Amino acid sequence: MNTQVIIVGAGPVGLTLAVDLGRRGVCCTIIERKPEPEFLPKMERCNARTMEMFRRIGLADKLRAAGLASHVPMDVFVILSMIEPPLLHLTYPSVDAARREGREVNDGTMPLEPYQLISQYTVEPLLKAEAERLQSVSVRYGCEFQAFSQDPAGVTVTMRTDDGGTETLRGLYLVGCDGGGSPVRRQLGIPLRGEGNMLQLRQALFRCDTLYDRLPLQDGPGHGRHYHVADNQATFLIMQDSTRHWTLHAVVDSDEAMKPQFERTIGAPVDYEMLYCGEWRQNLLLADAYRMDRVFLAGDAVHLVIPTGGLGMNTGVGDAFDLSWKLAATLQGWGGPGLLDSYEIERRQVGDRNVGASRYASMGRRKWRSQWRPEIRDATAAGQAARDHLAGVADIEQRKTNEMIGAELGYRYVDSPIIDNIPGGPEHLFRDYQPTTWPGARLPHVWLADGTPVQDHIPTEGYTLLRLRGGHDTGALEAAFRARNVRLTVLDLADDVARSVYGRDLLLLRPDMHVVWRSDAPPADATALCAIATGHRA
Numbered sequence: 001m002n003t004q005v006i007i008v009g010a011g012p013v014g015l016t017l018a019v020d021l022g023r024r025g026v027c028c029t030i031i032e033r034k035p036e037p038e039f040l041p042k043m044e045r046c047n048a049r050t051m052e053m054f055r056r057i058g059l060a061d062k063l064r065a066a067g068l069a070s071h072v073p074m075d076v077f078v079i080l081s082m083i084e085p086p087l088l089h090l091t092y093p094s095v096d097a098a099r100r101e102g103r104e105v106n107d108g109t110m111p112l113e114p115y116q117l118i119s120q121y122t123v124e125p126l127l128k129a130e131a132e133r134l135q136s137v138s139v140r141y142g143c144e145f146q147a148f149s150q151d152p153a154g155v156t157v158t159m160r161t162d163d164g165g166t167e168t169l170r171g172l173y174l175v176g177c178d179g180g181g182s183p184v185r186r187q188l189g190i191p192l193r194g195e196g197n198m199l200q201l202r203q204a205l206f207r208c209d210t211l212y213d214r215l216p217l218q219d220g221p222g223h224g225r226h227y228h229v230a231d232n233q234a235t236f237l238i239m240q241d242s243t244r245h246w247t248l249h250a251v252v253d254s255d256e257a258m259k260p261q262f263e264r265t266i267g268a269p270v271d272y273e274m275l276y277c278g279e280w281r282q283n284l285l286l287a288d289a290y291r292m293d294r295v296f297l298a299g300d301a302v303h304l305v306i307p308t309g310g311l312g313m314n315t316g317v318g319d320a321f322d323l324s325w326k327l328a329a330t331l332q333g334w335g336g337p338g339l340l341d342s343y344e345i346e347r348r349q350v351g352d353r354n355v356g357a358s359r360y361a362s363m364g365r366r367k368w369r370s371q372w373r374p375e376i377r378d379a380t381a382a383g384q385a386a387r388d389h390l391a392g393v394a395d396i397e398q399r400k401t402n403e404m405i406g407a408e409l410g411y412r413y414v415d416s417p418i419i420d421n422i423p424g425g426p427e428h429l430f431r432d433y434q435p436t437t438w439p440g441a442r443l444p445h446v447w448l449a450d451g452t453p454v455q456d457h458i459p460t461e462g463y464t465l466l467r468l469r470g471g472h473d474t475g476a477l478e479a480a481f482r483a484r485n486v487r488l489t490v491l492d493l494a495d496d497v498a499r500s501v502y503g504r505d506l507l508l509l510r511p512d513m514h515v516v517w518r519s520d521a522p523p524a525d526a527t528a529l530c531a532i533a534t535g536h537r538a
Contacts, residue, residue: 022134067118108435338535462487
């Protein structure tokens with residue numbers, strides 16, 4: 001056996017999985033056909049939940065240091081061009097401002113970590129370097145996946161190396177993090193279903209060193225991250241984390257046409273260079289399955305969304321963090337079969353909901369764009385009416401794209417075999433987040449009286465029992481975990497705010513901080529609860 005886990009694809013999802021597995025002592029090998037990370041525009045924002053997860057493995061501060069400066073606002077504009085007054089200006093706080101707001105509110109509604117604008121071409125080298133620091137992780141670029149075979153004892157992967165040779169690699173499990181065209185998924189014969197090829201656009205990456213520092217241009221918009229052009233070509237401009245690179249999306253006939261499209265969008269002379277141009281298609285697709293025996297799928301291999309809402313890479317990172325601790329527990333010998341069985345049950349429902357959230361956001365953007373009229377630039381009453389009407393619709397509909405906190409923080413695992421499921425539960429909302437400790441939910445963030453967050457007190461290994469009021473004898477539950485040789489940390493928190501937000505005296509948490517069970521009294525059958533939590537339910 002060469003390794004324990006083979007990962008195909010060194011994008012943000014595959015690298016995150018490798019880093020978290022490596023931190024847990026799991027030997028893994030990640031293979032990637034590219035010779036090195038590419039300088040290409042793809043994702044450009046880690047959302048709040050993703051940043052909380054990266055905080056758990058000590059990477060949040062590194063990502064922030066590498067990404068957009070913390071004082072820059074995240075505003076969104078609807079414009080005619082960058083030299084004209086914006087039709088709509090939606091204000092969103094910088095990381096600094098979001099942190100201040102998060103310190104002032106302590107009712108569980110705020111994330112511990114705000115979002116971070118950081119481009120994929122920045123994220124991938126950072127995660128690659130982290131993976132390469134871990135002795136248990138082997139990172140192999142220039143190795144193209146060809147095929148795999150699996151048997152009851154493991155998985156064998158055949159790959160082509162950069163010298164043109166062929167090599168085989170043997171592992172206990174295989175994870176395909178290899179994108180929307182996933183060769184691993186295709187060999188499994190698992191289809192993607194939904195709405196495909198809804199719109200075809202071009203995406204170009206420009207280097208323009210002076211644009212950010214010159215904003216606002218004339219009467220145009222100021223600093224922000226997204227600039228949506230009110231036209232009939234679906235044009236929008238995205239600032240990347242360096243503030244020197246800009247991505248333009250538009251429906252045009254050729255790569256070369258993206259240059260005049262960029263110039264029209266800016267509206268003023270600027271020096272620029274087009275570094276890349278390519279086509280992409282809008283899809284809303286979900287795989288029929290996330291697993292087949294010893295082979296798992298994660299990220300774009302199983303869910304393809306329209307970037308509206310920022311749920312693509314972020315959903316994939318959630319897949320990686322969910323699968324990592326379950327694979328580690330299984331390989332360490334204490335995890336029952338229900339742990340790996342739960343991966344598809346839990347993450348596919350999140351993928352399905354996030355495809356729906358992306359559809360909701362995309363329909364909002366499509367709705368305001370449909371209000372474009374040819375006279376929108378005219379200096380006439382009709383032109384002013386067209387501008388006012390589009391801006392009014394966009395003020396409602398564009399918010400659906402930028403305000404997805406419910407989808408980010410409020411997802412809850414329903415009917416999972418490793419959760420003490422209770423019928424009912426709060427509604428799943430895209431734009432609103434209501435803190436809850438209903439089994440399956442993420443533990444809401446709360447600041448303790450000493451100024452530290454609850455999340456930082458919860459170990460990343462094993463389970464945690466929060467005791468928010470004294471007097472409860474939890475010895476039977478502790479003994480049940482000891483009997484299975486599973487780590488259980490008992491954390492006593494005599495904190496009135498935490499007790500008020502969490503609503504129960506006792507909460508059992510998984511390593512990913514999702515609630516397994518809650519009550520105001522110790523469990524009636526501690527052995528059965530431990531069996532559920534660790535995947536040993538009969």
